[in-house]
Amino acid sequence: xxxxxxxxxxxxxxxxxxxxxxxTALLGAEPTADSPYYVGYDVAGQHIGLVPGGGPQGLKxxxxxxxxxxxxxxxxxxxAAGATVTEPAHEVGPGRRVASVTDSDGNVLGILQxx
Numbered sequence: 053x054x055x056x057x058x059x060x061x062x063x064x065x066x067x068x069x070x071x072x073x074x075x076t077a078l079l080g081a082e083p084t085a086d087s088p089y090y091v092g093y094d095v096a097g098q099h100i101g102l103v104p105g106g107g108p109q110g111l112k113x114x115x116x117x118x119x120x121x122x123x124x125x126x127x128x129x130x131x132a133a134g135a136t137v138t139e140p141a142h143e144v145g146p147g148r149r150v151a152s153v154t155d156s157d158g159n160v161l162g163i164l165q166x167x
């Protein structure tokens with residue numbers, strides 16, 4: 053099963069306001085989501101998110117999310133190929149489910165499904 057590509061990347065930040073200024077300048081656009089726990093931008097078909105303190109996932113580095121049509125099938129396929137599920141599929145908003153796996157080298161791969 054093919055993916056729809058990387059369309060979402062989350063960045064852990066320590067100072068949300070300072071980071072927001074930098075990403076607004078970089079992307080040339082104002083945030084489409086702006087709250088104390090998440091700032092998001094939608095630019096050129098991609099979503100860039102700023103997560104203070106690494107968010108509930110405890111991110112230590114940026115995490116790219118591969119968009120898929122069927123997250124459960126993709127997780128099964130990745131597990132069968134040797135990946136380890138590190139974050140089981142769960143809903144993070146209406147119609148959006150995410151999960152993550154770790155490959156054999158310890159790289160974390162985000163998986164995202166929109167209904």
